[in-house]
Amino acid sequence: MNRQRALAVTAAGAIATALTLAAGAAPASAEILDAKAEAARADLTGNVSQGVIDELQETFGLTEAEAYDRLAVEDVAADLLEEVPADLDESYAGLWVSEDADEIFVATTDASDTAGLRAEGATPVLVEHDLAALEDAAAAVAPISMEGYYGNYVDVVANTLVIETADAATAADLIEASGIDPSLVTVDAEAEAPQTYFVRGGDSYIVENSWRCSVGFSVRQGSTPGFVTAGHCGSAGDQVTSGEAAPGTFRNSVFPSSDRAWVAVGSGETLYDDVNMYSGTRDVANATQAAVGSSICRSGSTTGWHCGTVQAFNQTVRYAEGAVYGMTRTNVCAEPGDSGGSFISGNSAQGMTSGGSGNCSSGGTTYFQPIGPALSAWGLTLVTT
Template sequence: RAEGATPVLVEHALADLEAAGTSLDALAVDGLYGHYIDVERNTLVVEAADEAVAAEAVDAAGIDPSLVSVTAAEAPELYFVRGGDSYIIENSWRCSVGFSVRQGSTPGFVTAGHCGSAGDQVTSGEAAPGTFRNSVFPGSDRAWVAVGSSEPLYDEVNMYSGSRDVANANQAAVGSSICRSGSTTGWHCGTVGAFNQTVNYAEGTVTGLTRTNVCAEPGDSGGSFITGNSAQGMTSGGSGNCSSGGTTYFQPIGPALSAWGLTLVTT
């Protein structure tokens, strides 16, 4: 006979495994997290908190237990997008989410341009996986990341002890109180010192930044600056730290929204 795949006689028909899975779909059992067909093992894998939960579900669905194998699993959680949360770029370095945005029907978030170049991948972290669509650095320090169409966008900033709703992007005046959220140091506050700050980073010069006396540290980059419920911008860089204090500059959010046709997600 011609060479090729070798037929294997299996115990359970694929149709039987699929029917068992459909029966589980109709159930709502606490601790039952999911299921899939493992074709190679010829079994319906049931993911549950423990074997007792799986057995309860299989019994309630009227499934032949011989069709099933059980895998202990943790409760799955949705990825989401929220200001101040962490994200990892290319499995290598960490930054923070600025604010949730949309470009038409495409969801995403704004962040700092120095966090990634167009095409770079957000591979893990608290934020949803995505792709840098646009990024400018140096000159400016702004970027936006597109995430999957089903990912929830939160209209808030993580205060690391509660959250702050985002209502608009009205610019705060010099002298105004302002707070910052970032995945390294959390929530810190201070005042707006000056607009249109030019900063000469080693990687290049950035203009149009806003100066504050809020502290920040590496990994806080890209995170949210907010006054009241008004989005102000995304952490760029600075000096000092959150032990001794420091100066931090942020990229105003307006240029990112206007340049790329983004809409801020608000309450």
């Protein structure tokens, strides 16, 4: 793969310097990443549908070969995302895929981690704040209810906690009320108020003959079939009365705080191990978490299939109905009625559409509820290929 090395990453209140070798020397991490990606690509060849390759080409302006290169690097990043945080422990500050998906960065507060990270194929980045410190600050801010406060998330690339508010004064009040160190914070004082993507009649599934949402993924609880979706789509006991999905009953639902639910359907209903792309289908193979910067796509009954990238984990979103924690932030668009729909990266289920801002005409930000908490909390098994 053809690489250009990033020399520095900077942000207000953060020092983030890429730890590169002497000028003219190719970092060992690049060679190792190339080898790992080549092995991953060999596994991907023949196991990725042409639809996946076509959408990556269209979304990111890639050739077919470059689309396979991107998937291979993202596959390596997903493996490192499971391994590196435990290896670095207190010094770990985040992992992300570069914009062109030709490099994997790992941030650390300890320069002695450099050699080990390079040996894994990652490019080390020295930063000021470890991830735990930023997440602790996020946890201190998240529960505060204040008009004009829309949410927060940790931006691992910029090594900062981003607070989203209607204006700078609200952000200042919020920082003071939470007692966090202002040097950890970057303020987005022009954020749009998020809304849950809800209902206006039509396709997918209808709850209580009144509002529409979208199916996330097929699941089973023991021998009981069903699907996961967004919690704000229905409360426990609500009925799915019509639409494309089989009739069923909301067994469990959490909203706000989280935004997850599962619907049980009849024992004779068929569960499909794929996602509607509105131009075909996408197989679901597993629920491996994709790294920040990875490509990701969303399916929903209002706007169909749209793609983009993962921007951040553990986003706090403050809807009018209350705060929701632990969301994943993306730049994929969505609109009302897409709620509950599938977020998938490659063939890995990621989560269920929650809400956001903007639309699919002008673009926007969309948050999804990671699927893991729903599966573990309710003993659900994802239906896969």
